[in-house]
Amino acid sequence: MKKNTHVIPSVVKDPRLIEQRRQQIVEGAVRLFTKKGFHKTTTREIAKECGLSIGTMYEYIQTKEDVLYLVCEYIHTQLEQRLQQLISEEDTGRDSLEKSVKNLFYSVDEMSPLIVLIYQETKSLSKELMKYVLQKEEEITNIFEKILLKGLKDGTISIDPDSVKLMAHDIIVIGQMWAFRRWALKRFYTIDEYCQRQMSLIFEKLLSRG
Amino acid sequence: MKKNTHVIPSVVKDPRLIEQRRQQIVEGAVRLFTKKGFHKTTTREIAKECGLSIGTMYEYIQTKEDVLYLVCEYIHTQLEQRLQQLISEEDTGRDSLEKSVKNLFYSVDEMSPLIVLIYQETKSLSKELMKYVLQKEEEITNIFEKILLKGLKDGTISIDPDSVKLMAHDIIVIGQMWAFRRWALKRFYTIDEYCQRQMSLIFEKLLSRG
Amino acid sequence: MKKNTHVIPSVVKDPRLIEQRRQQIVEGAVRLFTKKGFHKTTTREIAKECGLSIGTMYEYIQTKEDVLYLVCEYIHTQLEQRLQQLISEEDTGRDSLEKSVKNLFYSVDEMSPLIVLIYQETKSLSKELMKYVLQKEEEITNIFEKILLKGLKDGTISIDPDSVKLMAHDIIVIGQMWAFRRWALKRFYTIDEYCQRQMSLIFEKLLSRG
Amino acid sequence: MKKNTHVIPSVVKDPRLIEQRRQQIVEGAVRLFTKKGFHKTTTREIAKECGLSIGTMYEYIQTKEDVLYLVCEYIHTQLEQRLQQLISEEDTGRDSLEKSVKNLFYSVDEMSPLIVLIYQETKSLSKELMKYVLQKEEEITNIFEKILLKGLKDGTISIDPDSVKLMAHDIIVIGQMWAFRRWALKRFYTIDEYCQRQMSLIFEKLLSRG
DNA sequence: GATGAATGAGCATTCATTCAT
């Protein structure tokens, strides 16, 4: 089922327990990483924060980097689920896009510290693990690519087919910038204003030749 | 002259020497930080790379963090200069914007690893120093804000005045994403294609009701 | 019956089971210790290698050191049995010595990694346990002492009585060196050559006064 | 000059200082390793014992294993020097051998704990470093090979030329066994007796055929 | 002003052993 996912070995055998403990680990780690960053958080702090002894924590991971990977995967999965959730086969491409972009903006707003975390710490992963995280990032981008293509097919969106991929990236980035530029943007815009104004940037382009 | 800039104390008195040595330090550090990141680079490595002894290097900085700050400031200054350089009083807002956005895209392309560095390591700075770096980031954004306002005034750009700040941020982010999403984008677009397609996104919006 | 042997306590009551499980443990441990050494082998690895769970293994031993002791005892017992096996009351001392020395050489050849193991890891035992192992080593040496004394008595061997103990040690050491100096010797001698030449050292005069 | 020797990198540049500090390290380490063995000695203990801070010690070595290597090299060099020292071009092979074997026995007696250390801990080295140590061991053996060959040439020693290598190894091992079997031998022999009796094994006929 | 040896707190990780089930 789970594909394109790195499997972190565990000494412990019971898969239920592994899932549960790793959930604990991720939750503790997220709290610390968003506060202090990956490098400034020690493994002992993570263990303490998630209520495990350091020894026990290491039964479920192999290295500190694994924790970061689990965290990145968790964040991406959260975002992906939120986005998939609102997608309906019955919507036109246009409607679906509108819903999804709005959904993206508000999701990023709620997940703000997590989005920033991904932006800042992905590079702390090894090449190997980074590959998986970037793959997932691309899959999330593909959600919007698919919607755009649907709209292109059903005639509700007009866009140069060669710009579809780029527009998908633009949407993602414009969504995420609400998190990573929040320090500047929040002084001038609420999330509602932000959403509305950016929507119009995206949709005027897409409907220009309507 | 230099405003909004944190002054790093130095034991050494001669300002010429300070400038020269810090230039060395920044150049060495940039090479290492872009390759291995800030945390994985040691002060010894920096000293070696820039041809100073570790002791001497510490005569010109106080902490390793100072090096990162100098690097961030250097990168921002580089980018700012490139952008300022092409701005002429005589251009219309519209023309100036076109020139500057194009300039931004190609500058980001050339400075790609530096832009990524800023994105990833700014958060490694202390609150205090980060403030200065974000201020500078904002100043760079302001360059585009000013151009948009000029176009608004001279009638060559049509945009809701309340969207000006946001559009300036959008421009910056769309420019920088060519660096921080390069891993995905370069598989589908050249910098020329990228520039052209993103320009049309920005300008169709800005000229819609022209 | 078993004398001069340290009795390792076990939680388990059934002596048959204890014997059987400990045999498993020794066999697994020998494989690992000869490959990686005592210190670099973990208890988990031993348990896995011998097909027991770590918990079960600890029902039959008390500490990791116990495993090493069992291994040493096992190796010594192996060697002792091989040597005792070929000793016959009817042989003259001279004949018995010849048979036994040859037997020693070929036994060491076959048990090479085990002999090396004893040489290298005995010192990892506690004083207490080391005493037992060295005692056993001495008992094995005594086998040759007895043979020499028999030859002295029956006139088939001529040796200063005060040198008997020493000669017994010499024989053992010359036998074992085929194992612990194998890295050098095997480049120049086969086991057959080694046996023949060392036999002649022991049995004949070595250097005539030219 | 120094050949077949692994060069351990040091952060420190001054070669004099490196030599001096490494001497300190070796002396401290020898004291601890002979008492507790390599594995049970911690790097902190070594540092303390040799009067350096742990950080400083690591300026002169790279890993704990390096310390063991330095120690092995030191011991071998000590032994080699002692042996080389008494070798004179003018002696006959026979005389040189007699002197050198006696020298070996008394050297091993004095260096007893060091010889045992080499026997027990060489295997704790990595393949790479062990190679160098075994090479040195072989060079020491070669000292006796050369003497034997000299005696063969000048007619003062009669031995099958193909047994020369083996005899050299025998001499070394018989010498060293005074160290590694001391626990048993010292109960029955003084070093003087040991020397005399083993000399006669080597130099005269061992067992006449009744 | 330059040098680089010294420092030691701090960190990630391991592993023998226990004990509740």
Add this chain to the structure above:
DNA sequence: GATGAATGAATGCTCATTCAT
């Protein structure tokens, strides 16, 4: 009797920073 998850003290090693020369 068997299991294997939990424990945490212990360890090898790093590295930013200082300061005597």
